[in-house]
Amino acid sequence: MAHLPAPGPTSVRTTGDYYQWLVAWDACLALLRETAGHPQNPIRAVGVELDGAGNLDDVVLLRDLPPHTYMQVKYAVDSSTPVSEDYLTKPSVTGGPSILKKIARTWKGLTADGGSTDLRLVTNRAADSKDYLVAGRDARTGLLMPKAAIGGAKSNRGKARAKWAQESGLTEAELIDLLSVLRFDLSLDMGLYQENLRLLMAVTGLRHDQRALEEGAGWIAKMVREDRRELTLAMVEAAVADLDLKAGPTRAILSIATLKPDPLASDADHAIDWVDRFDGSSDYTKRRPLPPHSWAQLQADIEDTPGHLPAGTTAVSVTGSIRLAPAFLVGTTFRMVTGTDLAAVQRGRAGAQLWSTNDPFDTALAPAVIEHEIGQGDEIAVAIAVATDLSEDVLEYLREQNVPVGKLIVLTPPSSSAHDGSVPDSAAANALTVGIRDHLRRSTRRVRRIHLFLACPMGFAVLLGNRWNRLCQTVVYEDIKIDDGYEAAFTIEA
Known part of the structure; x- marks a missing residue:
């Protein structure tokens, strides 16, 4: 090179x-x-x-x-x-x-x-x-x-x-x-700064590709050349219209960080910083709260977030680095029945995308289903295997811990095995979360508790939690890698 x-x-x-x-x-x-x-x-x-x-x-x-x-x-x-x-x-x-x-x-x-x-x-x-x-x-x-x-x-x-x-x-x-x-x-390197600005454009309801960012910066340069040094709201809104930047609603920003600091925290309407409250020396090892901090405290903080956002908020974007159990809890906190358009910044091979609960899709996507009989009780375990197949680890945990479940239901994308790119975008994620919810409504109608294990993109966990209603009480587990492998994080009434 x-x-x-x-x-x-x-x-x-x-x-x-x-x-x-x-x-x-x-x-x-x-x-x-x-x-x-x-x-x-x-x-x-x-x-x-x-x-x-x-x-x-x-x-x-x-x-x-x-x-x-x-x-x-x-x-x-x-x-x-x-x-x-x-x-x-x-x-x-x-x-x-x-x-x-x-x-x-x-x-x-x-x-x-x-x-x-x-x-x-x-x-x-x-x-x-x-x-x-x-x-x-x-x-x-x-x-x-x-x-x-x-x-x-x-x-x-x-x-x-x-x-x-x-x-x-x-x-x-x-x-x-x-x-x-x-x-x-400090340390606002050009590349990282541009990436953060594109994310801010996304949550502001604007196109957020590199070309859109260049157009915004170019408009600033044009204003300076024309000696227009005070830019009013009317001028900025006119520029957004002229440049055809508008793509969706302007969202309140909810920043939640448990793994590493969120660069968008200073721009957030409300921020939860638990980085120093999680056990581990790096974002790869931070998997559970560091005592005396607890999952219950984190659950209370997350469930309290709607009251910290601007009055009348109807569109929210969650940013930051969090594990899947907290991401799912964010979704249930702003459940679809609340009327909130909830979105998550999802990073992937194609760069950062905004996965929104309001993004349209053609039809619900029914998941592929594999069931494992366990026979330890009348509750049900559910494994969402989108990014990777977690079946063996979950089965081992359920049996070793004698969790009172009759069977494990493993749900995967219908047309492919579990892998990082099995859900390519927001539309596919929404379609599959609806399909998963509808399947579980039918298959757990007489069950009093679900034990939920997740292996999926963070944005998918947010969208799934958002649609998790008309189901039974759910215990959400986090993959902690050490000790018993999993740990019950949150109990959610659904």
Whole structure:
């Protein structure tokens, strides 16, 4: 494979501009979502290189009331300059003020009347893990606080604070105030950032292929060339119409993370972060809650989510990295009888798709059925074998644990064996979930409890849970790989 040539000055400049247009398009998406969600203090316009915003004028979120959000966007072609004390306090190449001094001056100007503000440094640069203040950045908020304020004058952090304060022209107390509102949005690599923006376009009800993203960023560039620096809702909505970007409803975002942090959490209307509450050192090993946390607590958190979404929400998109039992529970929480159009961001070989409960399909798809007699009781075990065949593992678990079931019903796609691509899209997923539900309604009519085991795409588990009604009480199991192999996670009344 041939390597790309080193970028020249023109390439660096144009790529940096494009990165800024992506950040501005991101802000326009936030404007559309907040308009649909009706928050108390919504974004009313997006500024791009806005007058009166000092050195934080690259992208500005203008709200009805302060605090407004002011962003400085910095793009780097390589990883040679991480965000550190040296990067922030070094004078510019022309001998002008450092980045930190420029930010401090702008902050003092924006807050001179005693008002509040929200500041962000947005860059693809990573944090310097050896920097005494930057290394303490809180990944949940992007702030260097509260760790930046810890330690006396003789500590490493204290010495760093003194240097930052001197360079910025602030007292240490003022520096702490600045760092309380200055967010460091770091490591937003171009490829990952574009992927996240496409997902945001999907949940905003827009086309979300790469071409659509390029069209959105291109519209931002056009507005700047025409010197239209304040982009209103009417302008953004007109652009969406002119570019033919509209594809569906704007959705409330529900972020649930148990395996790794969700990059869309900061854009969510409600976020549940259980990453540190799950046992395991990586997303491959995080399979169950870490005591004293429990499945019951997670169930309560998930079932409480409708009350945390904007009033009147009728369309919801769930994002994040979760195991199949929590994904199924999300579906049952927003069951079809609630009238909610529920969608899940499903990643696969064709890239990210949005699988929605409202996506049409021609007819229900009856699953292939295999039954195994067990004879240990009058309850029923059900295995959904879409991504892989889990029959042997489930049978072994049921027998070893003496689960009181009479038989195991294994349900698979009708025309193929279980594999990762057996359900290619949302329409196929909806058709099969309806077929599975209808089969189980008939075959478990006189059963008082179902024991459910899942091996399917995450989005499929969400859609299946959404249609899980007029069935009996269901115990949902999670594959934990260790100990007994499976663990009862949630009990759901259906």
